[in-house]
Amino acid sequence: MTEVDITADGPSKGEFRDVMGRFASGVTVITTRIDGEDLGAAASAVSSLSDEPPSLLICLNVTSTTAQAIVKTGAFAVNVLAEDSAPIAQRFASKAPDKFASIAFERGRTGAPLISGSIAHFECVVDETVRGGTHYVFLARVVNVASTPGNPLAYFRGSFGRMETAPDAAALHAVRDYVVGTVSDVAVPLDAESIAAELEIEVGRSYQALVALVGEGLVRRTGATFEVEPVPDQVIFDYYAAKLAIEIGAAAQTVGSLDTEQLAELRRLLEVTLAHSVDGQFGDPAGWIRANAAFHEYLVSLAGSTILMETYKGLRLPAMEQRSISQSTRATGQLHEDHRTIVEGYEAGDVELVLRTLTAHARRPQETRAAAASAS
Known part of the structure; x- marks a missing residue:
């Protein structure tokens, strides 16, 4: 002893x-x-x-x-x-x-x-x-x-x-989806009981999830009242950092190994994104969000991992972008150029080009907001 x-x-x-x-x-x-x-x-x-x-x-x-x-x-x-x-x-x-x-x-x-x-x-x-x-x-x-x-x-x-308890993971995902994707009016209070009834979860778990989302910056809390917050820039940047990490992993595994049909589908999805003008402003925000999501999700799906794909979709980026992109949001044609370069890199089997472009592409939202701030 x-x-x-x-x-x-x-x-x-x-x-x-x-x-x-x-x-x-x-x-x-x-x-x-x-x-x-x-x-x-x-x-x-x-x-x-x-x-x-x-x-x-x-x-x-x-x-x-x-x-x-x-x-x-x-x-x-x-x-x-x-x-x-x-x-x-x-x-x-x-x-x-x-x-x-x-x-x-x-x-x-x-x-x-x-x-x-x-x-x-x-x-x-x-x-x-x-x-x-x-x-x-x-x-x-x-x-x-x-x-x-x-x-x-x-x-x-x-x-x-306050002593906050950790929310049930499933309830947290459900309430986050509700807040990010369903609620669009920032002036509308969030009621834990109503959300619980709609999502068919316990009121206590709904409340705990809203508390957790306060920490994520998606919800504002004043006393016992919760309200939707405009998505903070840092939250958006954090989501894009997670997106980039997954895409780089998928690209590192797949560039140079795609067959003709896969490359053709990748180029087809590129052409769909090009149909949405993003030079200066998003003319059709919803259309761009759908096309952009389809393009990037296909890149990840090429890795052939169900778990990786579920993790990527779990970021709920399209729902997040619905909260942060509108017709007045500044945009850049560089988004289109990035997509073209990514596809060309896949077609040429140039993994370094793809990884470099994906990294630059993930920084576009931060660069655009910085440019908008300096211009105002």
């Missing part, structure tokens, strides 16, 4: 608190009642202990009047705060003389206050009290519970905030 040198210096108080602060936890308010007075303290040190019998433990500083009262009463309640309850958490983390002033609550079985708006309540009676350093550790049986829908308030590195 490996021996540990327990005589070595441990972390300082500041180091310990800094590193522990990186552990995100939920926020609760521990409440009790003694001699006709309601007491409460904010706490994140709450943990399930057993489910038979239902038990939990909490830790409170020995100097806390709430902790001292629990030692005497042997009863308390744990109120799990909702994500919009940061003011309540701050109030009970302070030394305010009357923390319950203006706080709505009900009286629980043990007499402890149950704070309204909390997403969960645990009413407890103490089985054992242990002194651990600067804190009391109360081991308690749960005698009553209640819960309501909602998301918890989180505590991380000294700050309160």
Whole structure:
């Protein structure tokens, strides 16, 4: 067995608190009642202990009047705060003389206050009290519970905030498709319940997906309200970078190995894109998007990998472009020239030419936006 040198210096108080602060936890308010007075303290040190019998433990500083009262009463309640309850958490983390002033609550079985708006309540009676350093550790049986829908308030590195959960992958894809491809009016709010009903997914997963899309820059969030955002340039550039990586991989495998029919189909798809004028402006944005998508998807399909093709289509680039390209969008005839050069490179078996042109082609949106910005 490996021996540990327990005589070595441990972390300082500041180091310990800094590193522990990186552990995100939920926020609760521990409440009790003694001699006709309601007491409460904010706490994140709450943990399930057993489910038979239902038990939990909490830790409170020995100097806390709430902790001292629990030692005497042997009863308390744990109120799990909702994500919009940061003011309540701050109030009970302070030394305010009357923390319950203006706080709505009900009286629980043990007499402890149950704070309204909390997403969960645990009413407890103490089985054992242990002194651990600067804190009391109360081991308690749960005698009553209640819960309501909602998301918890989180505590991380000294700050309160929302605790976001990862959305179901399938739900995230479905909601992203809905936001990118279906919703076109940036002034229309996004309703998680309506989206869930239309996509036949759970409301909670719809909500979590919208939260995730806020991080992607596709959705704006104000409080509990979500709205479609105009697609940020950086989001578009990131999508095109992913597109380029896939196309380069496919081209590296296929240039120089296509048969006559495949080369003919590639040239046919090129001619379709040439039918859409993009010199200065997109005359037919929808037509260009369809033709351009067909051309590039065919390039990827030549690799013969179903997984690669599904990954490429999963970028939903045509839907993204519907949000970002209109008749007023600046365009360049260089897009046509890139397509011609790519096809010529495939026909000549010149892989370096194809890779170089694909790379330049992926930069066109960024170059066009930079030119538009400098001209305005």
